[in-house]
Structure formats: structure tokens, C-alpha cells
Amino acid sequence: MTREWVLERKRREAEEYNRLLYVAMTRAKDQLYICGWSETSNVAPDCWHSTVGQTLKKSGKKLVKGSQQAK
Structure with a gap:
């Protein structure tokens, strides 16, 4: 594994983490x-x-x- 590969993987994981957080939070209808x-x-x-x-x-x-x- 190269350093660049590790950094790219961490970036993709953080992106997915934030996407899932966004999806979870925008499901609220009235209150969150x-x-x-x-x-x-x-x-x-x-x-x-x-x-x-x-x-x-x-x-x-x-x-x-x-x-x-x-x-």
C-alpha cells in the first residue's frame, strides 16, 4: 500500500461517513x-x-x- 492509496481511502471513507450522516439527518420530518x-x-x-x-x-x-x- 502506498501512502497516496491510504490517504485516498481515508478521504473516501470520510466522504461516505458524511454522506450517511446527511441522509440520516435529512430523513427527519418535523424535528431532529x-x-x-x-x-x-x-x-x-x-x-x-x-x-x-x-x-x-x-x-x-x-x-x-x-x-x-x-x-
């Missing part, structure tokens, strides 16, 4: 509840929870700490 749990407050940047949080911030929604509700 997003829950997650971590032992620490630091969430990996490539975690789905980070992706959703960043998207909410970009949309002008704010994440309420504690209850973690977007308003």
Missing part, C-alpha cells in the same frame, strides 16, 4: 434530536458531533450548553 456523549468536553474534529455543531453555528443557530439544544 441529536444526542451524543463523551467522557471529556473535547470532541475530535472529525467526529459527527463536531460536524453537526459547526454546521449549527454556521446557520446562525446556537447550541445551549448543558441541555445542548439548538435555538
Whole structure:
């Protein structure tokens, strides 16, 4: 395996991961509840929870700490 092959495979896996996340989230009809749990407050940047949080911030929604509700 070459380094390029490994990087390409990781890129394709991340692309598929994000596609599946998009499909799952767009199936909601009225409301979407997003829950997650971590032992620490630091969430990996490539975690789905980070992706959703960043998207909410970009949309002008704010994440309420504690209850973690977007308003």
C-alpha cells in the first residue's frame, strides 16, 4: 500500500461517513434530536458531533450548553 492509496481511502471513507450522516439527518420530518456523549468536553474534529455543531453555528443557530439544544 502506498501512502497516496491510504490517504485516498481515508478521504473516501470520510466522504461516505458524511454522506450517511446527511441522509440520516435529512430523513427527519418535523424535528431532529441529536444526542451524543463523551467522557471529556473535547470532541475530535472529525467526529459527527463536531460536524453537526459547526454546521449549527454556521446557520446562525446556537447550541445551549448543558441541555445542548439548538435555538
